[in-house]
Amino acid sequence: GAGVSQSPSNKVTEKGKDVELRCDPISGHTALYWYRQRLGQGLEFLIYFQGNSAPDKSGLPSDRFSAERTGESVSTLTIQRTQQEDSAVYLCASSLVPTGTFSGELFFGEGSRLTVL
């Protein structure tokens, strides 16, 4: 597609359920990032993929969070046993960046708004 696509755009779930959020980056973009934005907070880095590998998982807030990327394309962020504090907008971004350089232009999707009741 022309831009980064995320689904679902909105997800309401009950505490304790698992959720999966999907990101389709721009075709050819090797780098993919997940951020989280809680109400009144800035963007919080979660995880970075270069190709299919995730050299940096340091931002994942707990072991309930995991992410994978396949075929250097689609990525899924999974949250197990959701808690109310997981409520946030989850943003995905991609960039065309060779390893070792970074121009700073991330292309963001519109986000997936997660509400945990």
Next chain:
Amino acid sequence: AQSVTQLDSQVPVFEEAPVELRCNYSSSVSVYLFWYVQYPNQGLQLLLKYLSGSTLVKSINGFEAEFNKSQTSFHLRKPSVHISDTAEYFCAVTHWRGEGYSTLTFGKGTMLLVSP
């Protein structure tokens, strides 16, 4: 560790008035600095960036920002705002994570509200 401070969560301004959105950063290494904008119901998009060279950088829609190393600031300015500039503005700094890659650390954002 890098951090970004945007002191103003909201800036109300009248149309055609000047505006300044403040951004200060903290970093122990050299930085690249960015402003991203999020219009209502849209994703974040890059507005302008400082990588090197001239400390004054400009966007195509009239915004400019100046990198001030001594004050560790990268304030965003526009001499005359339009209604269509209403959006949330995020300042960001490069976070070098080693092994040749980096991510961006963002501020909390400033909501610019332009009224007639």
